[in-house]
Amino acid sequence: MKGMHSILAAFALLAFACSLASAFDTSPLHDFCVAINNTEDGVFVNGNFCKDPRLTVADDFFYSGLNKPGNTSNLVGSNVTAVNVDQIPGLNTLDISMVRIDYAPYGGLNPPHTHPRGTEILVVVEGTLYVGFVTSNPENRLFTKVLYPGDVFVFPIGLIHFQFNIGETKSVAFAGLSSQNAGAITIADSVFGSNPTINPNVLTKAFQLDKTAVTYLQSRFGSG
Incomplete structure (x- = not known):
């Protein structure tokens, strides 16, 4: 009888755990949840307040400007133009964003950094990039590749990665991230x-x- 009670208790705990798990739905429950700054009438969801869906317009899902080169005249010779929930409010709760990265001719660098909230998939459209990422401790394995126009590379979430222009001309890449706001921690900037x-x-x-x-x-x- 004691063994039966233990089995029933285990099933009860399992059922309770399952009920907790099913109570949390990670998928959006509406078509969209456009972010707004107005806290009076909005509903707070995942870091932002949401606009009344009846007031949503096409511009909530629109951004123009990724055709414009970024200014690479800085110490590292690169520029990241982000398109996340701050630029497109309609990205709120959709777990996706993108960036354009411009690299100065030979030596333009997107320094070692991490995205704490998103995996990155990068495609080169111009130039030649040496890219790589490092796995977590204790292995600290380095994976690198030289990319040419049309090549694609993935940087897993949270891992330190970089891109370096090894060509004699400027380089341009676009990247998608699995977060509406993946964040960026540049190692040298954060530490020093x-x-x-x-x-x-x-x-x-x-x-x-x-x-x-x-x-x-x-x-x-x-x-x-």
């Missing part, structure tokens, strides 16, 4: 340019660098 700055002793030990090198990097990446 945090506000306030991370204690140099922490970075000296973490990166096995001389403290002078750490403070120099913090001066290069810091806002101050």
Whole structure:
């Protein structure tokens, strides 16, 4: 009898867990949920308030401008033009967005970074890119590829990745991301340019660098 009670208890716990799981639906329950800033009449869903569907218009799903090259005259020689929920309110709850990335001739770099909330699929439309990503600890395996126009490469969610223009002309790529706002954490900016700055002793030990090198990097990446 004791064994039967244990089995019944296990089934009861399983049923309770299943009921909790079925109570959460990750898929949209409406055709769309256009993001708005007006909190008076909106309904808060996944980081944004939603417009009354009856007031939705075509422009809520529209963006113009990805045909325009980005300015690559900066220290890394690249420019990312994002099209996420901030540019297209209709992307809210649809788990998708995209970017255009422009790279200066030889040396244009989209520095090592991660997207904490999205996988990225990138297609090259102009130029030649050396791209790669690194797997998580402890393997830290590096996967790299040289891409030409028409080539596609995938960067799994959360993993550090980069793109580097190895051609003599400018490069252009477009990427889709599996999030309405995938986020971006540029490694060097976050580590050496945090506000306030991370204690140099922490970075000296973490990166096995001389403290002078750490403070120099913090001066290069810091806002101050």
